[in-house]
Amino acid sequence: MMKLLDAHCHLQDPRILSKTPNLIKSAQDSGVVHFVVNGVSEQDWHLVKNLAQNHPSIIPSFGLHPWYVADRSPNWFKTLKEYLDSTPSAAVGEIGVDKGSHGKNIDFSEQVGVLQQQLELAKDLNKPASIHCVRAFGDLLELMKSVGPFPAGVILHSYLGSAEMVPEFSKLGAYFSFSGFLMSLKANKAKKMLKMVPSDRILLETDAPDALPTSNIDSLFFVEGDTSLPKELHDQITSSSTSTSLSNSSQVVTDASMLSKETLNHPANIHSVLDYVASMLEITKEELADLSYQNAVRLFSYEGSKVLQK
Structure with missing residues (x-):
């Protein structure tokens, strides 16, 4: 069986937290060995820590996401350092x-200041950092140039930036992680960008419970109890094992682009991302699985890690 590592997800998300043990088992049964679960604010860091303590497969990650910058407490940075320590x-x-639409209402200079503190902390600790960037790649590149380079690596999660910026980010130590959001790009643009990514810098992720791949319904895994699904799909999932995709489905809905934007993404759907990226790169999915897994193991093999290289 192929080994995969989900380089970025949110299994602590309140929409799926109660189902996380089942989601992990289903994904593990499909070959996913580890899940990097990212916290987004002071309010959920403890949930991420608890999940990691209860599930050896979870690599915890703590950070303050730009959407929550305005809500941070005066002690947020001290608390973050305590969690990491x-x-x-x-x-x-x-x-x-x-x-983007979420971030434009949050003071950008504050976002940059908070990001700079956390990038400097990651560099000091010699640990990788997972970076969210929407419509601000130029700003991010300038900040990374001023703080970097980053020998321990940074992950440009759900990367949708330009092909032209890939070499500049690579020089600073960036890895490029791809989720179902990649399918929102025009295929020729996605292919051009992917072809620019060095083979030793490519990662795969789900960003679950977000970023549901727009693949055929019968190739996807769905979250049991997801009320945003059409009734027929919801009933079928409820009456069948959640560890299987909806094969042999004869629904009117044929692919996930026809589903509600609220539809939850299952971490086992990393296989759909794998298939898509492999097709764009014109390599086999087995080659890409091995490549991305080895890259992730190398990146997450810092001191104290759960995935130290043998």
Whole structure:
């Protein structure tokens, strides 16, 4: 069986937290060995830590996401350092900058200041950091140039930046992680960008419970109890094992692009991301699985990690 590592997800998300043990088992049965679970604010760091303590497969990651910058407490940075100090297996993330629909209402200079503090912390701790960036890649590159390079690596999670910026980010120590969001790009643009990514810098992720791949329904895994699904799909999932995709489905809905944007993503759907990226790169999915897994193991093999290289 192929080994995969989900380089970025949110299994602590309240929409799926109660189902996390089943989701992990289903994904593990499909070959996913580890899940990098990213906290986003002071309010969920303890949930990430608890999940990692209860599930050996979870690599915890703590960070302040740009959407929650305005809600941070005066002691947020001290608290973050305490979580990282007390959790040797943890990486840094999710951190970043956002000028998109969610981020445009949050003071950008504050976002940059908070990101800079966390990038410097990750560098000091010699740990990788998972970075969210929406419509701010130029700003991010300048900040990374001023703080970097990053020998321990940074992960540009759900990367949708330009092909032209890939070499610049690579020089600074960036890895490029791809989720179902990649399928929102035009195929020729996605292919051009993917072809620019060095083979030793490519990662795969799900960003679950977000970023449901727009694949055929019968190739996807769905979350049991997801009320946003059409009734026929919901009933079928409820009456069948959640560890299987909806094979032999004869639904009116044929692919996930026809589903509600609220539909939850299952961590086992990393296989759909694998298939898509492999097709764009014109290599086999077995080659890409091995490549991305080895890259992830190398990146997450810092001192105290759960995935130290043998």
